[in-house]
Amino acid sequence: LLERRVKCTLNCPVCDEEIEDELHIFFRCAVARDSWSAAGLSSVLHNATYQQTNAMNRIFAVCGNESSDTVGRVAMLLWCIWDNRNDKLWNDNVQLPRQIGRHAFDAWNDWYSVHKLQSNNVSGTTEADLVRWEKPALDWVKCNVDVAFVSGSGRTSMGLCFRDSSGHFMAGMTQWQQTVISSVEGEACALLLTMEEARHRGLDRVQFESDSKVLIEAIHMKRSGNSEFLSIVHDILNLMSSFINFEVKFVRRQTNLIAHTLARVANSWASFHRFENIPFCIERLVFNEMQ
Numbered sequence: 001l002l003e004r005r006v007k008c009t010l011n012c013p014v015c016d017e018e019i020e021d022e023l024h025i026f027f028r029c030a031v032a033r034d035s036w037s038a039a040g041l042s043s044v045l046h047n048a049t050y051q052q053t054n055a056m057n058r059i060f061a062v063c064g065n066e067s068s069d070t071v072g073r074v075a076m077l078l079w080c081i082w083d084n085r086n087d088k089l090w091n092d093n094v095q096l097p098r099q100i101g102r103h104a105f106d107a108w109n110d111w112y113s114v115h116k117l118q119s120n121n122v123s124g125t126t127e128a129d130l131v132r133w134e135k136p137a138l139d140w141v142k143c144n145v146d147v148a149f150v151s152g153s154g155r156t157s158m159g160l161c162f163r164d165s166s167g168h169f170m171a172g173m174t175q176w177q178q179t180v181i182s183s184v185e186g187e188a189c190a191l192l193l194t195m196e197e198a199r200h201r202g203l204d205r206v207q208f209e210s211d212s213k214v215l216i217e218a219i220h221m222k223r224s225g226n227s228e229f230l231s232i233v234h235d236i237l238n239l240m241s242s243f244i245n246f247e248v249k250f251v252r253r254q255t256n257l258i259a260h261t262l263a264r265v266a267n268s269w270a271s272f273h274r275f276e277n278i279p280f281c282i283e284r285l286v287f288n289e290m291q
Helices: 022-028 030-038 055-065 068-091 097-122 127-131 183-200 213-220 228-242 253-264 280-290
Strands: 141-150 155-163 169-177 206-210 246-250 272-275
Touching: 022 030, 022 055, 022 068, 030 068, 030 097, 055 068, 068 097, 068 213, 097 183, 097 213, 141 183, 141 253, 155 183, 155 253, 155 280, 169 183, 169 253, 169 280, 183 206, 183 213, 183 228, 183 246, 206 253, 213 228, 213 246, 228 246, 253 280
Parallel strands: 141 206, 206 246
Antiparallel strands: 141 155, 155 169, 169 272
16 A cells, blocks of 8 residues: 555554564464464464465465364464454454454354265265264263353353263253353363363263364374463363273264253353253253154
8 A cells, every 4th residue: 555655554453563564464463373372273373384484485384284174273263363453444343362263263163064064965974964962882971061152241151961871861060150261272171170070970981072173183182282272181181091981072063952052051050050950951952862
């Protein structure tokens, strides 16, 4: 714009502290850096392999070295950072970095679920086969867990449900806290709390299901790092090392509906609530999944 003699500021419209260029807006701006962290991608941002002198080369380096899932999450985050920049510039709307990171994760997760469903349908798998909750093996317990961020409440809430090998409800729990954290941190905290609850109840053969692919991948790959998310993953791995029959599995949102429902209605009860009898809000869902 300046080259065309249009008067405009050179400062970044998001932080208003430094000159805006492609490296700054996506990688160096304080809001961008915190958004990378909130999306669980700070290890990619600070990787010494990806410190090229322009944004295009950095992005191509990530594409050439990371898994397709990580590349997809990075692409979604870059889009969210750019969308936030334009929203601030043109509409004076401001999002916090944790909101940008959470939006990026949720949008990528939705895209992944749809893409996976389409791929499986092409291979001949029916939608009914893909979305059905499965009972655990004999003598095993299955626990579904999920997190919800209720718009306008300023709360992060979670729900979990233990069920036996027949699919019957065994116990459940909800919890909420008056703070909003990133999606990946919320999912990790919820799973850690769920494992602690299983230990509290004396359960030692449990399959935990979560619809957070990022979290389950991090556990299976035993990722380590200095981020808050990976610190919680480390605690989960430590707990699993003491309970060798604790397993974690990624499932799509459609098969995690009971935990999702409990997380969404957690605000209806006290901040910490245990259920020994099946709550009415999931009674029909449990019955349907047992058929």
